[in-house]
Amino acid sequence: MTAADRWRQQLEDWKIPEALLAAVEESPYGWSKKLWKRRAARAVELDRNSPTLDLVRDLADGGSVIDVGAGTGRASLPLVRDGYRVTMVEPNQAMLDGLAELKGEDEFEVIAGRWPAIAGEVEPHAVALSAHVVYDVPEVAPFLKALDQTATRGVVLELTPAHPWVNLGPLYRELHGLERPLGPTIDDLAAVVGEAVGAEPTIQRWSRPTDMVFDTVEEAIEFTAQRLVLPRGRWPELEERLLPRLTGRAGHWQIEPTERELCTLWWRSNSPEGGATPE
Numbered sequence: 214m215t216a217a218d219r220w221r222q223q224l225e226d227w228k229i230p231e232a233l234l235a236a237v238e239e240s241p242y243g244w245s246k247k248l249w250k251r252r253a254a255r256a257v258e259l260d261r262n263s264p265t266l267d268l269v270r271d272l273a274d275g276g277s278v279i280d281v282g283a284g285t286g287r288a289s290l291p292l293v294r295d296g297y298r299v300t301m302v303e304p305n306q307a308m309l310d311g312l313a314e315l316k317g318e319d320e321f322e323v324i325a326g327r328w329p330a331i332a333g334e335v336e337p338h339a340v341a342l343s344a345h346v347v348y349d350v351p352e353v354a355p356f357l358k359a360l361d362q363t364a365t366r367g368v369v370l371e372l373t374p375a376h377p378w379v380n381l382g383p384l385y386r387e388l389h390g391l392e393r394p395l396g397p398t399i400d401d402l403a404a405v406v407g408e409a410v411g412a413e414p415t416i417q418r419w420s421r422p423t424d425m426v427f428d429t430v431e432e433a434i435e436f437t438a439q440r441l442v443l444p445r446g447r448w449p450e451l452e453e454r455l456l457p458r459l460t461g462r463a464g465h466w467q468i469e470p471t472e473r474e475l476c477t478l479w480w481r482s483n484s485p486e487g488g489a490t491p492e
């Protein structure tokens with residue numbers, strides 16, 4: 214089995230049983246635009262000088278940046294505000310709507326589409342950045358190859374050390390009697406980079422306070438219940454387990470642990486240096 218096959222297989226193992234999905238109205242994978250925008254705004258403050266952004270600035274050296282899977286711009290807005298030329302790629306209409314609202318205040322380019330399908334239409338950029346996207350991508354080898362081919366200087370990925378839903382495992386076990394996978398992990402991704410791109414990536418591990426902040430206790434419970442495919446009638450069972458882990462104050466509630474482990478994985482690009490890098 215190749216590293217890319219192992220990656221795909223581990224993501225397939227996350228499939229939620231149909232019987233659980235049939236009992237709820239909301240998709241467990243959805244995001245409310247309100248929550249995303251709040252998260253993006255907070256992260257822009259938290260991450261101005263994150264290891265990921267410091268590295269992108271060093272590698273880009275004033276050149277342009279493409280942010281693949283931009284969401285509502287959390288990862289690359291600080292670069293826009295530094296004056297970098299940034300292109301954001303995003304397939305999801307709700308996220309694109311959020312970006313359109315930001316465009317009144319900030320200058321950046323948006324490409325609506327899915328990577329790597331639209332990679333052929335994209336001009337080279339000094340740095341290709343993709344933050345918190347790869348765990349959504351079963352076919353990760355072509356995704357990584359296209360990033361490598363688009364970047365003239367380097368590729369920078371930000372992600373959690375393991376699949377972001379791993380920490381929901383104990384609640385899935387308690388509330389549904391369902392075992393959830395423990396991967397894939399950053400090391401699985403590094404193996405795919407070696408196999409698909411032929412580069413040995415560098416991994417930097419760091420942590421910072423979480424950017425998930427809820428206005429109310431009810432919002433925290435609703436968000437977690439959605440991720441857990443828990444029908445509304447069973448929310449009190451979740452509330453009982455979540456209340457001891459909620460910390461904060463009115464308008465600013467967080468779920469413990471409030472420190473978030475993160476990784477920056479990067480490599481220098483294989484594309485010819487000095488290609489058509491737009492400045």
Ligand SMILES: C[S@@+](CC[C@H](N)C(=O)[O-])C[C@H]1O[C@@H](n2cnc3c(N)ncnc32)[C@H](O)[C@@H]1O
Nearest residue numbers: 282283284287288304305327328344345346349
């Ligand atoms: C968890 S969000 C992260 C957003 C942002 N990068 C951040 O760090 O806040 C993942 C985003 O990747 C997008 N996405 C998922 N698969 C993608 C793909 N194949 N190509 C481009 N974007 C993708 C989703 O629509 C979503 O907006």
